Amino acid sequence: MKLPRLAALRPPRPVTIRARILAGVLVLLAAGLVGNSIASALTLRAYLDHRAESALRDAGDRMHETFAHEPRTVRSSQIAALVAPVLGITVIGPDGEVAEQAGDGVPDAINGLTADRLDQVVTFKDHPSVPDLIVRRIPTSGLTVITPAGEVRASAVILTVRTDIDRVTVADFISRQAGSVAITLVVASVTALLILEFGLRPLKRMADAADAIASGAREERLPTYGRHSETDRLAVAVNDAFDVQTRAEDHIRSFAADASHELRTPLSTISGWLDLYHQGGLTAPADLDRALERVDGEVGRMRLLVEELSLLARLDAGRPLESDQVDLRRLATDVVQDARVVAPDRPVRLHAPVLVHVTGDAPRLQQILNNLIGNAIQHTPDGTTVDVCLEEADGAAVVRVTDDGPGIAPRDLSRVFDRFWRAEASRSRARGGSGLGLPIVRAVVHAHHGTVEITSPPGGGTTVTVVLPVSSPRTRPPGPDSTP
Template identity: 65%
Template sequence: MPRIRLRRLATIRARILTGVLLLLIVGLVGNSVASVFTLRSHLDERAESTLRDARDRIHRRLAEAPADIDGAQLATLAAPSIGVMVIDSEGHVTQQIAFGVPEPVNTVTAERPDQVLHITDHPGVPDLIALRIPTPGLTITVADRKIEASAIVLALRTDLDRVTVTDFISRQASIVGTTLVLAAVLGLAVLKYGLRPLGRMADAADALASGAREERLPVRGGHSETDRLAAAVNNAFDVQARAESNIRSFAADASHELRTPLATISGWLDLYHQGVLRDPAALDRAMERVDAEAGRMRALVEELSLLARLDAGRPLSSDRLDLSALAADVVDDARVVAPDRSITLDVPPSVQVVGDGPRLQQVLHNVVGNAIQHTAPGAPVRVSVTMTSDEALVSVSDAGPGMPAADLARVFDRFWRADASRNQAQGGSGLGLPIVQAVIHAHRGTVGIDSDPAAGTTVTVRLPRGPRAAPARQKSKQVPD
């Protein structure tokens, strides 16, 4: 049973409700305590002010002549709620006017004339405040009796005020208790309604965990915190789903690319085992084909290994390089491979960057090779290197047929080729541009493609010219072996 209670208190609803009730308790109790002190201070100040006003009226009367006053007039000057004690010339109590003032008050106030005194917890004296007013020369007439008064003691009972404060405290306690009960009930109802989206999110998450990959958290279309949370989680699920789909596609594409050379090698081996390849020339031809297909497999595995290392965020070399020299070497190689192709080079004398030389050279080889491979034999290719204050730019332009927008959006997808039949006659595995993108991103650069069916295609690589910061660590992607 205690465990169940602890678990309930550990819920968001219980914590919120407990926090709100604690704040409400602190606020209500603090307000009640402040109100009690304020009320008590107000009652005390009112009583003191009443006594001082009475004293001022008596002093004004004493300033008049003759210094003779009737007892009824004295009671009127003092006010009906104030008790009056008359002290004779010998310091004894001789007369009580209005309500009776206990005689011990005479002794308590004797040493402190003209001071308002709060008398509490005195034996035989109720709680009151008293003020002793010296009145030498004053004659008070009470029932035809003249009294030579040396002082007058004014007293105002405060025990009734204490009863008022006590009654106020009890009422405040009842109000606080009722408010807390109503707040708890209302808070439970509000939290039950307000946290209902979280319950639906939990149900949707359970469904996702059970295998319902298309399930998503409900979003009501507002700007509440739960809607923002649901949208963020849905986005994370979408990213995860795309990642899983990419992994499945990656595995399928890799197996497809490896299946073709394996089938070719297996076919030639079957012919050899069947004794068909008895002629030395035929056997040499078979070995050439097996070696070529093995080379394709080796190149594909190396490309996959490079992508896996780049995806894992493994650092590349950081050397000072001359990008103009790299571009010139790549163009020289391309002119040897395609001697009938017009390949022009436009570079400044030296463009210094920091990076991995072999990888950047591989990038340029891939881009220039694509331009040669996917354009007509007579189409010219132009390679240019420019620089700004903080970037170096390499542009490779061709005058080919260009690419439609649908293909342009997928050129960096792994294993994707515009030739949907995957015919290897055009060469390549569909990993050239993905490798370009991965290497350039590892150098903190960017790569973009602009294509116009009427003007050709331009690939632009941008690299920072300053020291290359270490690439951000990326989560390793699961790449099939």
């Protein structure tokens, strides 16, 4: 069995934003400084080489120009003065041997290395016999050089410039640059830390606020400074997310409390009848039948509530609905006829002069009409007229359910679509209700990409308007155009 490596078992170390920014800045700064130092060293080396070669050429040209005229006898000190920029002068006698050296001398081996390179600028680097230098051998036949040892008939003069000294200069420059880079990086690190400490202070405060929220301070929010900076935009976005989460949690708590309350009432009724039965209070057959009827009614109420909650959960989850061609006028006709049977004392009228087709889920659309008409019948006094109007306007199907009842108080209009909410003060609850009818209407309408609106003028009456997109004329099924 192969054991995992120890490094793989160690938890990863947290890397802060401050450390990442600091590391990035230092890497970029170090790369820039090192690159600049290398370029500067190369430029310095090229400049020194070019300067030495130019000095050598200029000195050789002056010697050619001077030796072309009389006198042809010169002292070695005169040659040294003539070629002052050049560091070394070697006089070669008629026998090809070194006769005199002035200035910074070089090994005698340079004589043999330049014997066949007359009047050429030659560069030697890393040669085993001589140091790094630039050489020019100038032929001087007929020239007499007076040296401390006597007169010498010079056959050539070798001018040399030592470049190994330039290498030392470049190496010293590089070492100084390295020290400068190190000091700059240290100073930059300290400065960057101070800047980051100040610049990231809003993020630290945001993190502290987020920790407080995570610890249970639900009213805490991330601080903003009104500067329209990136941190302010982030704080606003996160605060909005916290607000949405808080509202969602409040809705869930309220929903759970309301659902448990709605279920508690029928359960209490069922439990009460069962306790009465166990205590022997239901001995007569008529009493027992009445108890079973009540229990069955409460079970049906619970079943309806569970089905409505399940429907809302599916709609909230965004599950797709059926997508068929639906004759909205036929659905409205069926629902109105059912309402007339259920409430024969209510005038329920349908106004649908034209066919209107929509694409959607027929059972859910029928449930919209059932809930709207049922609410109008359930929450208005006896004899209240309910009008159902269906029309097509501006490429949309418009359904209006209007009653001439007492209406809804203005303060309650903003809550009519809240789940489990009932306007008890403005509408009768003679036939009860779960408080989920209008929330289901809104959820189904939104699932069909439509809108729903409810209005109730001060004089009385309520109108619920549902707008749904109509089907394309090409997809509408053929059918008779008849008005019920």
